[in-house]
Amino acid sequence: MTTTLHPEAPPVVGATPQPTLRTPRKRRISFTPYFLLIPAVVILAIAMGYPLVWQIVTSTLKFGLAQQFGKPAEFVGLGNYLTLASDPYMWTVILRSVLFCFAAAAVTMGLGVLVALLMRAVGSVIRIIIQISMLLAWAMPVVAAMTVWNWLFDWRRGVVNWVLTSVGLPFQNHNWLQNPVSFYFVALIIVVWMSVPFVAFSLYAGLTQVSGEVLEAAQMDGATPRQRFQFIIVPIIRPVISIVLLLQVIWDLRVFTQIKLLQDAGSIASETNLLGTYIYQLGTGSSNFGTASAVSIFVLVLTVGISAFYVRSMLKEDES
Amino acid sequence: MTPARVILGIVGIAVAMIWIFPVYWMVNSSLLPNVVLQSQSPTFLPLGASFDNFSAVFQGGTFLPALGMSVVIALIVVACCLMFAFLAALAISRFRFRGRKGFVLAILFIQMLPAEGLFIAQYKLMASVDLLNTVLGVSIIYIAAVVPFTIWMLRGFVAGIPAELEEAAMVDGLSRTKAFLRITFPLLAPGLVASGVYAFLQAWNEFTVALVVLQKNSVQTLPLWLRGFIQASASHAIDWGQVMAASTLVALPVIIFFLLVQGRMTSGLVSGAVKG
Numbered sequence: 001m002t003t004t005l006h007p008e009a010p011p012v013v014g015a016t017p018q019p020t021l022r023t024p025r026k027r028r029i030s031f032t033p034y035f036l037l038i039p040a041v042v043i044l045a046i047a048m049g050y051p052l053v054w055q056i057v058t059s060t061l062k063f064g065l066a067q068q069f070g071k072p073a074e075f076v077g078l079g080n081y082l083t084l085a086s087d088p089y090m091w092t093v094i095l096r097s098v099l100f101c102f103a104a105a106a107v108t109m110g111l112g113v114l115v116a117l118l119m120r121a122v123g124s125v126i127r128i129i130i131q132i133s134m135l136l137a138w139a140m141p142v143v144a145a146m147t148v149w150n151w152l153f154d155w156r157r158g159v160v161n162w163v164l165t166s167v168g169l170p171f172q173n174h175n176w177l178q179n180p181v182s183f184y185f186v187a188l189i190i191v192v193w194m195s196v197p198f199v200a201f202s203l204y205a206g207l208t209q210v211s212g213e214v215l216e217a218a219q220m221d222g223a224t225p226r227q228r229f230q231f232i233i234v235p236i237i238r239p240v241i242s243i244v245l246l247l248q249v250i251w252d253l254r255v256f257t258q259i260k261l262l263q264d265a266g267s268i269a270s271e272t273n274l275l276g277t278y279i280y281q282l283g284t285g286s287s288n289f290g291t292a293s294a295v296s297i298f299v300l301v302l303t304v305g306i307s308a309f310y311v312r313s314m315l316k317e318d319e320s
Numbered sequence: 321m322t323p324a325r326v327i328l329g330i331v332g333i334a335v336a337m338i339w340i341f342p343v344y345w346m347v348n349s350s351l352l353p354n355v356v357l358q359s360q361s362p363t364f365l366p367l368g369a370s371f372d373n374f375s376a377v378f379q380g381g382t383f384l385p386a387l388g389m390s391v392v393i394a395l396i397v398v399a400c401c402l403m404f405a406f407l408a409a410l411a412i413s414r415f416r417f418r419g420r421k422g423f424v425l426a427i428l429f430i431q432m433l434p435a436e437g438l439f440i441a442q443y444k445l446m447a448s449v450d451l452l453n454t455v456l457g458v459s460i461i462y463i464a465a466v467v468p469f470t471i472w473m474l475r476g477f478v479a480g481i482p483a484e485l486e487e488a489a490m491v492d493g494l495s496r497t498k499a500f501l502r503i504t505f506p507l508l509a510p511g512l513v514a515s516g517v518y519a520f521l522q523a524w525n526e527f528t529v530a531l532v533v534l535q536k537n538s539v540q541t542l543p544l545w546l547r548g549f550i551q552a553s554a555s556h557a558i559d560w561g562q563v564m565a566a567s568t569l570v571a572l573p574v575i576i577f578f579l580l581v582q583g584r585m586t587s588g589l590v591s592g593a594v595k596g
Contacts, residue, residue, distance in 0.1 A: 036411035037423065039404040040467055047464030048430055051441030058441070118332055123325075126332040133340035139578035140343060141525040143543035144567040148346045150550055151560050159345065159362050166361075193339065201582075254434035257527045261547060266554035276436035276528075283440035284532060292440045300437040307432040314428050315421075318475075 052300075059293035068287055080294040090278075090295070097253060097274040100184060104191045104255070105248040111192065112199025112244070117229075119204050131201075138197035146261040149190050153177070177267040184272070190258050195251070199244050206240035207233065239313075246310050250303060256280070275299055346571070349564035350374070357560050373565035383566065385538075386545035389455065390524060393541060396459040397523040398516050401470045404463070405515060406508075409474035414483060427468035435465065435528040443532045453539045461529050466522045470515045477511025517581045521574060542570045 059080055061073040084090045115134070119127045140148075153160050155175040164171035176182045210233050218228050234241075256276030263269050269281060275295065283292035349357060351369035377383050412420055442461050443452070451457030481504055489499035527543040534544060549563040 030415065030417070033411035033415035033417045033420070036407040036415075038407075040408040040427075040471060041423075043400075043404060043460065043464045043467060044426075044430065047442065047445075047461045048433075048438065051438050051445050054444060055438065055441040058444075115335060118328065118335065121328050122332045123329070126329050126336075130332055130336045130339075133336040133343075135579060135582060136343045136575060137339045138582075139571075139575040141543065141571050141574045143525070143527050143546045144346070144571040144574075145342065147546055147550055147563050147567045148342045150553060151349065151564065152342060152345060154553065154560070156557060157358055157362070157560070162362055193342070197339070250432060250434075254436055256434075256436050260527075260531070261550050264547060264551045264554065276434070279436055279440060280532070283443065289440060289444065296437050296440060300433060303432055303434055303437065304429060307429060310432070311425065311428040314472075315424065318424055 055293045055296055058289055059297050061290050063288075063290035063293075065287045067289075073290070076290070080290045081298075084291065084294055084298075093273050093275060093278045096184075100188070100255070100274060101249060101252040104188055104195070104252040105245065107188065107192050108195040108199055108248055108252075109241075109245055111196050112203055113241075115196060115200035116203035116207055119200065120207050134197035134200060137193060138201075140194070142194070142257050143261065145190070145194060146258060149186070150261070150265045153186055175266075177262055177265055180267075180271045183262060183267050187255070187258055187262055190262075191252060191255055194258075195248060199248065202240055202244050203237060206237035210236050243310065243313060246306065250306055250310070253302070253306070254299070343571075346564050346567050349560055350568045352561055354559050354561045358557070373559075373561040374569070376559075376562050377566045377569065380562075382540075382545060383569075386540045386542050389539060390542040392455055393459050393462065394520050394523040396455070397462045397466060398519045400459070400463045401467050401519040402512060402516050404467050405470035405474050406512070408467075408471045409478045412471070413475045413479040427471055431468040431472065435526075439529055439532050442529065446533055451533075453534055453536045455539075458530060458533050458541070461533065462523050462526060465526075465529070466519045470519055473515045473518065474508075474511055477508055477514075481507045514581045517577045521577060524574060546570060 058073075060075060060077055061067075062076045062079070063073045067073045115130070119130055122130070152158055153176045155161065155173050160176075161171045161174050164174075176186050214232060215228055218232055223231070254276055255274060259272065259274050259277050260280065263272055263277065269277065273281065276299075279292050279295050279299070282288045282295065348364070348366050350373050351366035351371070352363055353370065353372060356363050408423075411417075412424060446452045446454075446457040446461075451460070485507075486496075486499045486504050489503045490496060494502065525543065526541075527547070530541050530544050531547075534540060537548075540548075546563075546566060549558060549566070552558050553563075
């Protein structure tokens with residue numbers, strides 16, 4: 001479908017001269033921008049728009065394994081949503097996802113703020129050392145990072161067990177992924193490790209806007225470090241904090257790769273599912289597309305709801 | 321130096337070491353033979369390092385096909401994304417037209433959508449047009465997923481180049497196309513590079529969509545190929561030296577590219593909040 005459209009895209013650039021209308025009046029209606037948007041709009045319509053519509057339709061159908069083999073799907077209206085709402089497992093998964101998201105976002109923000117303040121407080125050499133190590137952690141492809149963390153937490157020869165055992169704790173051959181609580185603990189550590197660099201860098205960029213003179217003046221007027229943080233630094237970097245926090249919440253709500261790969265390394269999926277892996281299991285494991293679509297719609301609505309604030313602030317930037 | 325500064329310095333070094341440790345451990349393990357890795361206590365320095373694990377990865381026979389697949393997909397995604405996004409960025413930053421605001425709103429929201437919110441439907445779409453397990457199928461979804469943010473990034477670059485510059489060149493006798501190619505395009509180069517690298521990183525690292533669309537072992541991208549090792553480790557002891565060598569190979573291009581464009585990507589994400 002798309003391949004036929006690609007060749008049409010480039011000539012559009014050549015079409016910009018518009019030799020017919022030479023007068024540079026600004027308000028005339030031009031079709032040029034619409035031509036320019038065609039390739040992007042077409043690909044988005046195919047790979048995002050169509051699946052979205054399919055998903056909305058399917059979420060109102062009884063669409064399971066039997067329908068895979070040709071049985072017509074029956075219209076059930078909001079039936080799938082009602083079934084989900086009365087399914088305690090769905091609520092468990094939602095609760096787990098929300099708790100995990102809040103825990104990960106809170107720890108990430110807390111550590112991010114501390115690291116940003118630390119980068120400001122230390123000399124330039126140590127700051128550069130911190131920045132390099134954070135950049136390397138940040139740059140790690142998520143799957144490569146997951147293989148390393150699996151190796152670190154490996155129950156046979158992992159370093160984590162070795163360190164804990166050598167300080168005298170009973171962690172010989174301890175399997176971290178079998179118990180759901182320690183599974184989430186490991187997942188939390190990994191997600192936080194991956195996310196802190198972005199938060200720390202963004203907040204540090206925000207902190208450079210805080211002038212040293214103002215802080216010095218406040219100090220001379222007798223403000224304690226805590227007061228300086230609370231009344232000078234925080235108000236200035238508040239916009240950065242709120243945007244970064246919002247992004248963290250959105251990203252942590254949809255942790256899929258980390259959870260899926262930890263499950264692959266040996267834990268029971270039903271005990272450790274979050275929303276993403278639950279949809280995956282419904283769709284690919286049990287071919288229950290009706291229910292999977294309903295959960296997906298729920299996740300999309302939730303994301304769009306939380307994103308609204310972020311999108312508004314980005315739009316403001318677009319207008320300026 | 322005051323004692324407080326010394327303590328802060330020590331804390332700073334400790335933080336740096338904690339964050340870099342997994343990366344260091346990956347490289348360290350990749351250089352050590354499996355016998356050493358399987359011994360009772362870990363070896364913290366790669367003394368007697370060798371590249372045996374790396375050559376074993378290359379000789380294993382499954383790495384190169386996965387590498388080829390990842391490279392081809394990444395190239396398609398980068399090329400198409402840059403082209404589509406450039407045209408769209410031109411439209412929204414150089415023209416005021418009906419529907420512009422709707423389009424900007426749409427790309428901002430689409431950019432936030434999680435892959436897990438649509439991947440079952442995308443799987444069904446690809447199954448219905450027989451594009452499961454194909455490069456084209458994955459690429460189409462990747463382009464659509466990456467193009468919104470690419471448009472947003474390029475928009476900033478295009479808007480930063482004053483249209484007057486182009487107009488001045490036209491007054492001096494260049495055609496609009498020539499003015500664009502000679503004046504605006506070179507100024508855009510850094511923006512195109514940054515956006516291209518962003519698209520590359522997304523395509524190279526993507527796991528979720530690949531997991532559902534590429535289900536045959538014969539067609540795997542590098543992230544799926546690495547996942548095979550994690551799955552294997554669930555049931556039996558595996559050769560971690562080779563896995564770490566493989567991970568290093570997957571991470572290396574990413575780390576290099578990432579360091580090049582990190583600043584621009586961050587400012588794209590939070591530019592509304594950080595000025596300067």
